[in-house]
Amino acid sequence: MDGEISKQRSEGKISSQPLNPQNTRNLIDSVDAFLFDCDGVIWKGDSLIDGVPETLEKLRSMGKKLVFVTNNSRKSRKQYAKKFNSLGISVSEDEIFSSSYAAAMYLKVNDFPKEKKVYVIGEEGISEELALAGFTSLGGTEDGKKTIDLRPNFLVEHDKSVGAVVVGLDQYINYYKLQYGTLCIRENPGCLFIATNRDAVGHMTNLQEWPGAGCMVAAICGSTQKEPIVVGKPSTFLMEFLLQKFNIPTSRMCMVGDRLDTDILFGQNAGCRTLLVLSGVTSFSSLRDPSNNIQPEYYTSTVSDIIRT
Amino acid sequence: MDGEISKQRSEGKISSQPLNPQNTRNLIDSVDAFLFDCDGVIWKGDSLIDGVPETLEKLRSMGKKLVFVTNNSRKSRKQYAKKFNSLGISVSEDEIFSSSYAAAMYLKVNDFPKEKKVYVIGEEGISEELALAGFTSLGGTEDGKKTIDLRPNFLVEHDKSVGAVVVGLDQYINYYKLQYGTLCIRENPGCLFIATNRDAVGHMTNLQEWPGAGCMVAAICGSTQKEPIVVGKPSTFLMEFLLQKFNIPTSRMCMVGDRLDTDILFGQNAGCRTLLVLSGVTSFSSLRDPSNNIQPEYYTSTVSDIIRT
Incomplete structure (x- = not known):
């Protein structure tokens, strides 16, 4: 992504675009790892958000690396892995980066x-x-x-x-x-x-x-x-560990989250592509509110839209 | 007090002076009401600070109005009056302005x-x-x-x-x-x-x-x-009520407190004279610290110094 455009977007000067079949394909092709926030993206409390298991499975089958970066500090990585597995999603402890x-x-x-x-x-x-x-x-x-x-x-x-x-x-x-x-x-x-x-x-x-x-x-x-x-999002402290683990440039990572001031800012701070999902705390109207100066590259309803192309 | 000097003092450009016999007499002569903070000035927890009863009695005998302006919201004015009386100090409910x-x-x-x-x-x-x-x-x-x-x-x-x-x-x-x-x-x-x-x-x-x-x-x-x-200090919201009650100009009031960012700032915001006592949360070194930009007009160890002239 062009540096100047990224800068202007992070300053809220360029509006984000809705995902569509064309830009979704481009995004998937140009990204090797998807970084997901959990609360509001994968689940709400203890309920999975619709379409999550299929989406993760499809992305894995395409060879994409999956990482879960959560600010929720209530659980350890081990406890998160257990939660994923209890919800029918196979995720290993070392794919989880919790605060x-x-x-x-x-x-x-x-x-x-x-x-x-x-x-x-x-x-x-x-x-x-x-x-x-x-x-x-x-x-x-x-x-x-x-x-x-x-x-x-x-x-x-x-x-x-x-x-x-x-x-x-x-x-x-x-x-x-x-x-x-x-x-x-x-x-x-x-x-x-x-x-x-x-x-x-x-x-x-x-x-x-x-x-x-x-x-x-x-x-x-x-x-x-x-x-x-x-130490959690939007701080990029954890990014060093991700880079060590995956050896993928951050420009080929996409951060997917429901919060502008943590997830999207984290992605932008780290130089990642960014996708806001509206299944959590951010509504379309707050994304478009003139007082909001954090614009993700793309936005969409839920993560399952990534594979509906 | 000269407006420019007051402004410079409130901006930390003029250091405060220790109370001495000369300036204490001048202060007492030019003031009709003393506004006291309680915690760290009158008492610490449930223990009276030395010399408080005599000081208040002496000031009353000089015809000074006494007012107690406390940020501690745990008690009502009625409960504060009770506390004063249990400590042997006669204070009426309507002399107390609590947050x-x-x-x-x-x-x-x-x-x-x-x-x-x-x-x-x-x-x-x-x-x-x-x-x-x-x-x-x-x-x-x-x-x-x-x-x-x-x-x-x-x-x-x-x-x-x-x-x-x-x-x-x-x-x-x-x-x-x-x-x-x-x-x-x-x-x-x-x-x-x-x-x-x-x-x-x-x-x-x-x-x-x-x-x-x-x-x-x-x-x-x-x-x-x-x-x-x-609504509490340093906001001057309560000052309107004090003015209504006493009909004394704020330039003839002296705020006595142990905190720079609440008591002294309140006094300065309201246009009162200000006296910091070092019997509470503020130490002499924090008063003189270069990072402190709130300078009271005077400072001294405890309230009892006001009558030791």
């Missing part, structure tokens, strides 16, 4: 000392990926039922050896965790503040959107007055 | 319809002030023990007649409340998002700083992608 994995990899590539600990505001996925990478974590689901009572002489004592706080989506968020994470970041010298992602909301159940990791991350920004290192 | 009261007054002066409801993320103080002003509220402490479980087909049903969400400090913050408040703001047309204040942390107990309302407010900003109307 929980990204958090652990960020610490690993930055030589985070093994004797330091990581405090987790988030769910199982993060603690599991940290453990797999050899790190010791505190908090997470363990602190989900802790309560505090703001009475005189009460305080939370925090572990001075915590060197990083990882914040992701946490349905068991509470004041104890907020205080613990805040103390580590404010008082432990050099303590890292890592956000799995900053999604405002997501289809955590099939019936409703729920506050996303962006809610918990913002809370910690509010109490610490610090900004996090974001 | 819980500010939230209720904001709805009142903006003719918020009585048939609409208010959802509260916060503690008793807010619900009590809303009730006193004749509004119906939901949430608050009532929703403190509600849990949710992100299983398929689960959703939170929210009241479509909620026309405002008030967010303050909430030690019982949970995912249910975050979802409820987010749904009201995102889905109820015209629903207001009101923040009592945005303090990052505060001395909620005497031994430790804890995440302040700024933490909960940021969480809702994160999930709604909206910015709140702030």
Whole structure:
């Protein structure tokens, strides 16, 4: 894709086009790997979106590599592979790049000392990926039922050896965790503040959107007055791992997602082709809203349109 | 105070001066009302700061009006008056201007319809002030023990007649409340998002700083992608009520507080004299830090220095 056009599109100066038989064939021919977001693209909560299994199967039969890049930090890659398989889709763990994995990899590539600990505001996925990478974590689901009572002489004592706080989506968020994470970041010298992602909301159940990791991350920004290192989309931190694995130039990858400010921006930041699907959080009217300055190359209703040509 | 000097000071171009016998006498002579912040100025948690009762008594004996302007939304004015009296300081309800009261007054002066409801993320103080002003509220402490479980087909049903969400400090913050408040703001047309204040942390107990309302407010900003109307300091919304009550020009008021970005900024925004006390969250080094661009007119250790001349 021409660099100038890509730049203009990423600045919202060129509108995106609907998929049609012609441009779909061109797209498929010029791409070796499809990167899929999951929530709103593959499934909503625990319900598969229509046509997904056939689409993935067809793309695999064409020799395309498939990768699943999800900001949802609630599960580990292992748990995601299980979910895919339980929905009848065969996906292996190493085709999955979740923000929980990204958090652990960020610490690993930055030589985070093994004797330091990581405090987790988030769910199982993060603690599991940290453990797999050899790190010791505190908090997470363990602190989900802790309560505090703001009475005189009460305080939370925090572990001075915590060197990083990882914040992701946490349905068991509470004041104890907020205080613990805040103390580590404010008082432990050099303590890292890592956000799995900053999604405002997501289809955590099939019936409703729920506050996303962006809610918990913002809370910690509010109490610490610090900004996090974001490892999930739209940060391209994970792209290095994808490149190592597949050895395909990003210009021959297509990012397929339902969010402009994470998926499409991630694709554009990484130099990928981009396709927005309208089966998730973004509506056609918000894509076309004058205030939106992120334009994907293409848009369509659902992923199954890719093979309907 | 000369307008240009005030402007330069508020832009951090002129450093603040320590209180000394000479400038303290001048300050007292030129001021008719002292506005005090509470946490970190009058008390820390439930412990009075040394010398406070004598200071207030002396200022009253000099004919000065005393007002207490607190961002802490956990209590109503009535509950604050009780706290003052239990600490041996006689203060009446109508000398207290809390951010819980500010939230209720904001709805009142903006003719918020009585048939609409208010959802509260916060503690008793807010619900009590809303009730006193004749509004119906939901949430608050009532929703403190509600849990949710992100299983398929689960959703939170929210009241479509909620026309405002008030967010303050909430030690019982949970995912249910975050979802409820987010749904009201995102889905109820015209629903207001009101923040009592945005303090990052505060001395909620005497031994430790804890995440302040700024933490909960940021969480809702994160999930709604909206910015709140702030009614507490540094917003000067409450100043209208003070002016009505005392009929003293703001140039003859002195705001005494421990926070640069709320108390001192509030004083400067309103055209008051300003005095920073170092008995709370601001240290001398953070006052003098080159990154700080809020300079009070004066600073001193504690409020009792005002009468030590």
